[in-house]
Amino acid sequence: MSDNKKLYGLLAEYDSASAIYTACEKVRDAGFKKWDSCTPFCVHNLDKAMGVKPSFLPWLVLGMGITGGVSALCFMLWTSVADYPLNIGGKPLWSVPAYIPITFEVTVLFSCLTAAFGMFAICRLPTLNHPLFESERFKKVTDDKFFIIIEAADDNFDLASTRALLEGSGAAHVEEVEGEL
Template identity: 50%
Template sequence: MSTAASRSYGILAEFETPADVMHAAEKVRDAGYKKWDVHTPFPVHGMDQAMGLKNSVVGYFTFAGGITGLTLGMSMIWFMNKFDYAIVVGGKPLFSPLYAFPVSYEMTILLGAFGTLFGMFALNRLPRLHHPLLKNLRFRGATHDKFYIVIECGDSNYSSAETRALLEKAGSKHIEIVEE
């Protein structure tokens, strides 16, 4: 049994509706599992609470990107137009945060957007082109019209019989082991 478990990635349970998978997720959460996930074709409203997940922290990456963009924009314009090669144009000041604002504003948004995107990728550990679930043919329903709960064999609570029983009791009609 232990050799089989070491070759298996986890146990996959299929559900037909978002309500079914959400109730099942609540049971899995209450059973104290840690290494598990719900896979759905679209974000299911309320699933974060059902799984016991906290708010996402992507916003910190956005903020860091935005502050960097604003600072970079202002200092770039000051460096280019006042410090490195000053040329008076139309009697206007060599540097003013007012005329530097439109460009710095755009840079704030640009770097904020990059921070958001790459922050999201980093938090999700994406791209990950090779994944045991992606080899499973049944799992293709996760981007179509089926709902799945996957509990990894590496979870400390995992036991092939009890975990299967929990998922069956939660209402799954199809359960299978996903190979590594």
């Protein structure tokens, strides 16, 4: 570890859910993009206060669901009609009703796996370490403190003015966090 660490961002600590709620609205209105809030429990509607945009994950799930359904159906068509035709109970080779349950299951399988792993990818998980873990105060996030972190990489970030913004938003404490993701 070198001595001149890079600034990761500014970490502001709040004492209550309502304090972080109004603070999030202020940070949102200031036009920041690369920032996040961390709370010990789900604060309802905080996503609205933060102005979080709807995720594009649903489209990914829809696309992969359709892909799964179509490929399952095509695969069964190929195996039962082209590659290895078997006469089962005198039914036609291309018997769609028999393929529906598997098509359905594969559609669900692809959708669910995409939703789960897509969420992982969007959240950049697994992240084995994070600069925030260097902060002693941040450990309280799993107990009774609420935090906002604004990244230095944000275009609007300016050490002095951003610190002033956070301090003016009702923060109990503001500190600089160093390190790289």
